[in-house]
Amino acid sequence: MTILVQESRAAGFILSSLGNLSMDSVTLAAGPALxxxxxxxxxxxxxxxxPYDNTSDTLGTAAAILYAPTGxxxxxxxxxxxxxxAEVIESExxxxxxxxxxxxxSRHIIVR
Structure with missing residues (x-):
């Protein structure tokens, strides 16, 4: 039997949100697929x-979660x-x- 693994999909991590009030459009730095x-x-x-990196001086504070995968x-x-x-699923x-x-x-994004 072949086991299929579903890749991350847009908003698959959200339990609940307030639509556009929870969202922003930002500039994502050049880099790898996310x-x-x-x-x-x-x-x-x-x-x-x-990507958040707690060992970095400039990227050590989490500020948002990417909505959809990028190349x-x-x-x-x-x-x-x-x-x-928003409420989000920790494992996702x-x-x-x-x-x-x-x-x-602190941004009212609750990890469940």
Whole structure:
């Protein structure tokens, strides 16, 4: 029997949200392909969002969650993110750690 694995899909990590009130359009930094549910941080120097990294001085504060998967980006691109007022599924998030969950909670994004 062949086992099929479903890849991340847009908004597959959301339990509940307030539609457009929970969403923002941001500039995603150039970089590798990212799955829906990737925890992101905002680089204060460029204003671009990139994968959260708690060991980084510039990307060490979780600020949003990527709404839909992206391909490899050679230049910054616009992307939709969940940035406030939502409940999300912990197991569907990529890059989440305890400090990131606290950061997201301060933005009223509750990790369940």
């Amino acid at each position: 799955p829906a549910g990737q925890v992101l941080a905002r680089d204060a120097g460029t204003g671009h969002y990139a 490899v980006r050679s230049e910054p691109e616009h992307a939709a993110v969940v940035s406030r007022l 998030l990529t890059g989440l750690d305890a400090p990131a969950a606290v950061d997201l909670d």
